[in-house]
Amino acid sequence: MLQSKANWQFKQLGNNKRLINELTGITPVVGELLVQRGITTAEAANQFLSPDIKNLHNPINITSIEKAAERVKQAISMNEKILVFGDYDADGVSSTTVMLKALEELGADCDYYIPNRFTEGYGPNEAAFREAQKNGYKVIITVDNGIAAVHEASIAKQLGIDLIITDHHEVQTELPDAYAILHPKCSPDYPFDELAGVGVAFKFAEQLLGYFPKHLLDLVAIGTIADMVPLVDENRIFAYYGLHALTITKNPGIRALKAVCKIEGNVTEEDVGFLIGPRLNAVGRLQDADLAVQLLMTDDPILAEEMAAEVQGINVRRQEIVNQIVKEADAMVNGKPDGVIIVAKAGWNEGVLGIVASKLVRKYDRPAIVLTEKQGTGEVKGSARSIPAFDLFKNCMKIRELFTHFGGHSQAAGMTMPAENVALIQENLNEFIHEELTEDDFKQAIEINAMLQLTDVNEVLVDEINRLAPFGMNNPKPVFAIKEIPADARQIGAKKNHLKLLFKEDDVQVEGIGFSMGDLHAYITPHTPLTVVGELGINEWNGNRKAQIVLQDMKIDDWQLYDQRGKKKTELLPHPNEVVVVLANEAQPVHLNASQITYETDIAELQKIDVLYIYDLPTNEDRLKEIIQKTEPKNIHACFTIENSTYLTAFPTREEFIWFYALVRKRKMIDLKQEMQIIMNAKGWTKERIIFISKVFFELGFVKIENGVVHVNSNPVKKDLSESPSYQERLNQIQIEKDLYYSNYEQLKSWFENCMNRVERPKEEVTNGL
Known part of the structure; x- marks a missing residue:
């Protein structure tokens, strides 16, 4: 028996018969997936499966967008300088590019400014605004930031600058006194409030240009997918058409970036999320983000190739820095943390602390705040990531006064605080988290859409499921469970750290691949069904296409027999709870972290256990049966050896x-x-x-x-x-050795099962006598 590492949550089944009857060409599995996503009519299903640009909402419904557009057009007509104030992540960089391209198309006198993460931090700042005023800028348009810039908005007003804020981040208690705020969450008449920063910038660009700027959709896809906003409603349409735009893009910078990422053919959401987005993010993490904007803005293919190569080098360096900080932070955690993880150290690169926090969350299933000390200020600054069950933004806002700066979402945030407040913040957050969550909430949760039979899994089903793409937040890639006995299980990879399974039934073969799950190979026993959960996909190799399941977790519900008979050294597997060792005599070494009993131990003293290691054969089979029946182990390790075999010594006739x-x-x-x-x-x-x-x-x-x-x-x-x-x-003794030592695996397992089921073995008949 093997416990799953995560909490498995099976989605409720819905009645999809009517939907399937109304739609042609969809499988029952896909019909069920649509119902689970709240899609219950043929019209909604068709819109979901075939996204249409016509279903995008009119930007006119965003509060103040007309006012903002009129001011920009006035600035253009009066030849006033306009500054686009961006952000240094992939959403911010793509937002900046969208706004710049729209303004340039209108003939504006414009430029952009992205604050340096290390010297200025996130969002607008007074010094930058004053510098802009000195340089003659009359209008500042923020993209992907600004909703928390209360002080900076007042400075802009004092300086005679009209500040137009376009943002999508969480709205805080006080709104900035800006010329105009374009924010879906501040727009009661706008039907969708989950746009990414680039989505808001695109809506403003559409309003300014007076037509739908289809040529900017490749940039919209990058920011929308990389910022992990819910891929539903407008975001789904942006991602769907934007991925096609990325596939056929003529933007030299994006083409060069695709080349260094080795992206060929149709661009997918995984390509953006794991290849393009991280590289654009890497620039702003290690230096100012100007290079990323210049790459997306250039019209020169040769220059684009040079800049893309530089971006690639920065990303490699970013990976090295992250690995080192993770190693140091992990050493600070030193075991299983009780509540919220907070680690801090001088010299850590603040640009990668969000990535480090994410890795700590994945390892420990706890929210993590990773901070670096700001030299000479007495403050620490960093990033936080959370677990699904804990709203980090809401809980940090309860103690907002302890932070110098704070902003973000429920699962991610950035912050600055006095160093002396760190302990108090951790104390408060630990109190909040233990009030809200149970122990199970700390485990990662896997939502499983359906249990499939092996014969259900084929290329047709995978292709049908892919009609639900692009996948992302609020439209996750479906996860399925399969329970089968693997025909083959082995460790693969140079370090044997991956697990490969093969399931067979009749003519159906499905492979399972578990990356970084190689350690689970030792827990797989012959003829034992595994329940695996994961995403379905197609494995293509040398022109062959096979359906496969990419594993996320695994469990074994049946009791298990681990056959270690005759081995000189017992393989000790870390099992949860108690381990009991049966020994023939007291002189043998005791198994680590285990209770020790012998065949002479009083049966009345024994209790139910998880794991039983049996190091020596009994002198009486019935005695071992009694121990098995009393302890009811979920896992049995047969570890006995024989030096002088009675069974192999010929019995006198x-x-x-x-x-x-x-x-x-x-x-x-x-x-x-x-x-x-x-x-x-x-x-x-x-x-x-x-x-x-x-x-x-x-x-x-x-x-x-x-x-x-x-x-x-x-x-x-x-x-x-x-x-x-x-x-x-x-x-x-012959019978004991025959049953327990020289039997094959199936016979030995059957013997133990008979013990557990309290089935008595027939008495041996007398075969020799005078």
């Missing part, structure tokens, strides 16, 4: 007993000290065989033995050979 007894009766007495070798030579017997036969006859009263001399008993009582204790003990 009935004829051999008769021959030896006839010899004694004829001779009346035999001095074994003198005649042992003669008998051994004559019969080809071993010394031990002759001694055993003599002992059996002695125990039955057929002979007397004095000083190695065997005397016949003239009036023996007729008895069966099995009445001899030595004879019976040897038969018993």
